[in-house]
Amino acid sequence: MIETIASVGLAVNEKLNIQKRRIKNGKSKTRLSLVTGTHGDELEGQFLAYMLGSFLDEHIDMLDGIVDIYPALNPMGIDSITRGIPMFDLDMNRVFPGTKDGTMVEVICSSIVDDISGSDVCVDVHASNIFLKEIPQIRMSVPTAETLMPYAQKLNVDFVWVHESATVLESTLAHTLNTRGTKTLVVEMGVGMRITKEYCVQLFDGLISLMKYMGMWNGEVHEVREPIVSINHEVGFVNSAAAGIFVPCANFGDTVKKGDHIGDVIDPLSSKVVEKVEAVCGGLIFTLREYPVVYGGSLLARILEPEKECAES
Amino acid sequence: MKKKILFSLKSPYREQLDITGFKFGHGKKSMAIVGAMRGNEVQQMYVCSRMVQELKKLEATGRIAEDCEILIVPCVNYYSMNIGKRFWAMDNTDINRMFPGYNLGETTQRIADGLFSRLQGYEYGVQLASFYQPGHFLPHVKIMDTGFTDTELMKDFGLQFGIIRKPRPYDTTTLNYNWQIWETKAFSVYANATDEIDAKAAEETVNAILRFMNSRGIVSVKTHPGYLTELLDESDNIQIQSEAAGIFMSSVEIGTRVERGDVLGKITDPFDGEVLSEVRSPVSGIVYFEYHSPLINEKTVCFKIIK
Numbered sequence: 184m185i186e187t188i189a190s191v192g193l194a195v196n197e198k199l200n201i202q203k204r205r206i207k208n209g210k211s212k213t214r215l216s217l218v219t220g221t222h223g224d225e226l227e228g229q230f231l232a233y234m235l236g237s238f239l240d241e242h243i244d245m246l247d248g249i250v251d252i253y254p255a256l257n258p259m260g261i262d263s264i265t266r267g268i269p270m271f272d273l274d275m276n277r278v279f280p281g282t283k284d285g286t287m288v289e290v291i292c293s294s295i296v297d298d299i300s301g302s303d304v305c306v307d308v309h310a311s312n313i314f315l316k317e318i319p320q321i322r323m324s325v326p327t328a329e330t331l332m333p334y335a336q337k338l339n340v341d342f343v344w345v346h347e348s349a350t351v352l353e354s355t356l357a358h359t360l361n362t363r364g365t366k367t368l369v370v371e372m373g374v375g376m377r378i379t380k381e382y383c384v385q386l387f388d389g390l391i392s393l394m395k396y397m398g399m400w401n402g403e404v405h406e407v408r409e410p411i412v413s414i415n416h417e418v419g420f421v422n423s424a425a426a427g428i429f430v431p432c433a434n435f436g437d438t439v440k441k442g443d444h445i446g447d448v449i450d451p452l453s454s455k456v457v458e459k460v461e462a463v464c465g466g467l468i469f470t471l472r473e474y475p476v477v478y479g480g481s482l483l484a485r486i487l488e489p490e491k492e493c494a495e496s
Numbered sequence: 497m498k499k500k501i502l503f504s505l506k507s508p509y510r511e512q513l514d515i516t517g518f519k520f521g522h523g524k525k526s527m528a529i530v531g532a533m534r535g536n537e538v539q540q541m542y543v544c545s546r547m548v549q550e551l552k553k554l555e556a557t558g559r560i561a562e563d564c565e566i567l568i569v570p571c572v573n574y575y576s577m578n579i580g581k582r583f584w585a586m587d588n589t590d591i592n593r594m595f596p597g598y599n600l601g602e603t604t605q606r607i608a609d610g611l612f613s614r615l616q617g618y619e620y621g622v623q624l625a626s627f628y629q630p631g632h633f634l635p636h637v638k639i640m641d642t643g644f645t646d647t648e649l650m651k652d653f654g655l656q657f658g659i660i661r662k663p664r665p666y667d668t669t670t671l672n673y674n675w676q677i678w679e680t681k682a683f684s685v686y687a688n689a690t691d692e693i694d695a696k697a698a699e700e701t702v703n704a705i706l707r708f709m710n711s712r713g714i715v716s717v718k719t720h721p722g723y724l725t726e727l728l729d730e731s732d733n734i735q736i737q738s739e740a741a742g743i744f745m746s747s748v749e750i751g752t753r754v755e756r757g758d759v760l761g762k763i764t765d766p767f768d769g770e771v772l773s774e775v776r777s778p779v780s781g782i783v784y785f786e787y788h789s790p791l792i793n794e795k796t797v798c799f800k801i802i803k
Contacts, residue, residue, distance in 0.1 A: 192741030192794035195766045199793075249653055270793075271628060272582055277666045284735065286629070287795040314587065351593075353665035422600060426508040450508070478586060480603035 188253075188292035191287055194459040199259060201295060206239045209247030213399045217301040219392065221276050221356065222240040223260020223267070225310035227373040228385045235390055248399030252303065255344050256295060256356075264376070266312065277351070280359040296359055302399060306332055306390065307357050313375035315482060316435055316472040319382050321410070322369045324348045327361050332412075335368055336398040337396045339407035340391030342469055342487065347415055374473050411467075411487065419464035423448055423477040427455040429443075431485075433462075435471040445484060448477060498550055504611030505603070507733075511573055515611060518759065520551045521550060526714045528618040528680075530611075530671065533592045534583060535576025539689040539698060540624035544570035546702045549714075559716040560633055563687065567618065572611060582714045590679065593666065605634030605794040620712065621675045622705060624685035629797070630789040634782070635700050638730070639682040640667060642676045649681060652711040653704040654722020656751075657784065657802060661730045670711065676680050726802075734779050734801040740772035744792035748783050748799075756779045761797050763792060779803050 189201040206383040217235060232254040239246055255261050259269045261406025267274050267287055281292025299305055311317040320342040321335045328345045335343050343489055360367040370386060373379035393406045394400035423429065431446035433439060448458035460483055470485035476485070499518045505513040531537065531544035547568050554560055571577065576585050583590045589604045597609025615621065627633065636657040637650045650658030667673050675682035685704065688697035707722055709715045738744070746761040748754060754777045763773040775798055786802035792798060 194741050194743075194791035194793055266588060272588075273628065284737070286740055286797050287793050290737075290795045312587070350665050350668045369547040420600075422602070426506040428508065476586065478603040479505060480505065480601060481586075 188298040189291045191291060191314050199291070201253070201258065201291060203251050203253045203298070204236060205249060205251050206236065206243070208243050209251040209399075211248040213248035213397055214251065214302045215248070215390075215394060215397060215399065216253065216299050216305040217308065218253045218256060218299065218305055218356070219308040220253075220255035220261050221257055221307070222274075222309065222312070223257050223265045223269075223377075224313055224375045225266075225443055226261070226376060226378055227310035227383060228308035228379065229254060229261075230378045231308060231390075234383060234387045237330055238387070238391075244402060245402035246394075247401060248394070249364065249396070250399075251299070251395075253295075253299070266375075266471060275355060277354040279354055279356045281465050290357075296356070296363070299356075299360060300363050300365050302365050304393065305365050306338070306370060306393070307367055307373075307388070308370045310373045310375050310377075311371060311470075314472060315470050316374040316473045316481065317371050318342055318436065318469045319372035319385055320344055320469070322346060322371060324352070328414075331361075331366055331368055334366060334393060334396070335391040336410060337389065337407060338368065338393070339385055339405075340370065340372075341408065341409050341452060343410045343412045344418070345412065368392065376410075411485070415490050416466075417464065417488040417491075419462070419466065419488060420421055420482065421445070421460060421463055421484040421486065423458065423460070423481045423483055424479060427457045428453075428475045429460070429472055429477045429481070429483055430475065431471060431483075433468060433471075435468060438466065439468060439486065440465045462486055477486055497555060501541070501545040503607065503613040505607060505610075507575070510575065513607075515569065515572055515607070516658045518548050518551075518568045518570075520566040520568075521560040521564045523565055525566040526561075526566060526712075527616040527620040527622070527709060528567040528569070528615050529622045529624070530572065530615065531624045532571040532577065533671070534571055534590065534624075534626065534714065535579075535581045535585075535689040537624070537626050537688050538577070538691055539693055541577075542572060542693050543566040543624050543687050543698050544568050545800055546698055547705060549716075550702060550706060554681075554715050554717060561714055561716070562716045566709075567615070569611070569615075572607070577635075592671055593669045595671045596671055596678070602645050604631055604765075608671075612671070615671070615675065616678050616680070618680050620670070620714075621682040622708075623672050623682070623684050624701070625672075625686055626690040626765050627686070627785075629787065631785055631787045632688050632750050635688055635697050635704065636784070637704070637725075638680070638686065640673055640676060640684075642673060644676050644679070644693045648680065648728060650683065652684070652708045653725065654682070654707045655685075655700075655704050655725055655795075656723045658725045658727045659730050660727065675711050728802060732803065733784065734781065734803060735797045736760070736775060736778065736799040736801065738773065738775065738796045738798050740790050741792060741794040742766050742772050743790055744777045744787060744798065746786055746788075750783050750786050753781070754782045754783060754801070766791070775799065777801055
């Protein structure tokens with residue numbers, strides 16, 4: 184069943200509709216929500232939404248519960264290759280929880296939160312932006328980690344990044360829903376404006392495994408990988424020192440040693456290498472820049488250091 | 497006056513970005529004024545350029561107080577201004593959502609850090625602010641209530657209204673919020689327009705800033721006395737949302753006093769011209785914000801009224 188959960192008239196002969204598809208079977212009221220398309224340039228979730236919906240259509244008798252799929256929270260953004268909300272240039276994921284008597288965007292965000300609230304688990308799928316490629320990972324703040332970790336471990340991702348809370352992130356959908364008691368996991372994977380099919384398949388297996396864990400799936404599941412959890416690991420950030428064109432010589436997913444040459448920033452006009460880029464620490468390259476043009480400060484890579492030995496207390 | 501480059505950033509293909517400041521006077525860091533941080537804030541840059549002119553005159557006639565230094569930064573993000581973008585052109589990030597900045601972080605975090613390091617330590621700070629929706633505001637001053645604020649100071653600008661805003665999570669990375677945390681008494685001043693120059697509102701804003709500086713003993717200047725500023729909590733504004741979408745025609749000007757039930761504007765069908773909605777004021781008060789664009793979506797704030 185397809186439902187419109189928010190609808191606002193646009194100036195000329197059109198409505199902005201936020202839609203979801205509800206798939207349900209059996210007696211259980213256990214509800215999983217798959218949410219994506221908050222940023223219009225992140226498309227990985229589109230294929231995942233299709234995969235999950237079509238798979239459930241074919242195996243509906245195995246489902247005991249409710250699956251809500253929200254493929255496009257920012258449909259105008261997806262339709263116009265715009266990361267934020269077109270016209271307003273606003274990052275939708277900084278407007279939650281919204282308000283009923285606010286601006287148009289706030290009204291829409293408020294309706295979205297109301298509709299998803301009450302799900303047992305929500306999975307909010309993001310791709311990276313157009314600049315960076317990311318391995319499939321879940322990000323969560325320290326205060327939510329204890330509650331969310333058992334669910335994150337079912338999702339078949341490679342990495343769970345537990346980060347410090349930041350006040351500015353209180354305007355995200357995930358923070359809003361977690362605050363209201365709906366356990367919400369944020370997935371980041373792939374790269375903006377593209378679909379990485381292997382990652383979608385990987386997360387799809389994770390969603391089925393999560394549904395099994397939640398008691399709403401009676402079919403078989405594939406074994407899921409155990410993610411590396413960032414606790415007891417350090418993350419090294421490699422930022423460009425120079426402006427120019429970044430050409431990597433390391434690959435995404437490589438394990439490197441501190442000081443290894445991972446790429447160059449070149450100047451096409453002078454034909455010079457303006458910066459030799461080296462690994463700031465040893466470990467796994469889990470983020471690598473895809474978009475070549477860089478300024479000083481542009482993120483080139485993130486490296487996950489090996490686990491630290493815990494001192495005995 | 498000394499013209500100084502406060503922060504520089506190399507570009508792969510353009511001339512280096514040089515954020516430029518104008519320093520007047522010597523000694524104690526008394527006041528900093530920041531103009532355009534976004535590429536569409538032309539009015540904000542213009543107000544700063546007018547301030548430079550006025551302070552040049554005051555300096556030439558010895559009317560800047562001893563042991564007072566004033567810094568004006570007309571434009572931070574002229575890279576975006578020159579190519580018709582609002583935010584940082586490479587990654588569409590907003591410099592005014594990057595404070596206090598981080599010198600080892602991403603590009604706009606580095607710009608914010610470089611700028612903020614030069615803006616710290618001033619007793620007073622003014623940011624010429626803009627609003628993300630197309631519209632006209634009555635010139636006013638706003639302060640973020642961080643718990644470190646003296647809201648009474650807003651009265652020294654002599655603008656009609658002084659608005660107190662309770663910060664939301666996304667405000668915590670703005671210049672104004674961080675200025676306050678670092679003990680600068682910071683104000684946002686709204687000069688009506690954004691991507692067009694409203695010369696009258698700009699002069700009113702220049703006068704308000706000079707009035708404030710005069711009352712704080714930073715400069716000695718005669719301005720007209722201004723208004724007895726009314727201090728208000730932002731949440732007390734009445735927001736009127738459009739109940740239809742189409743072509744929007746306002747029938748009032750900002751600053752107009754309206755009565756409850758008065759028609760403020762209408763929305764018509766863009767194809768057949770039928771009136772879809774009359775926008776009426778639910779309260780008596782002064783029109784403080786007016787949406788300014790021919791097309792309007794449903795649920796858009798089209799007027800704000802101060803009761």
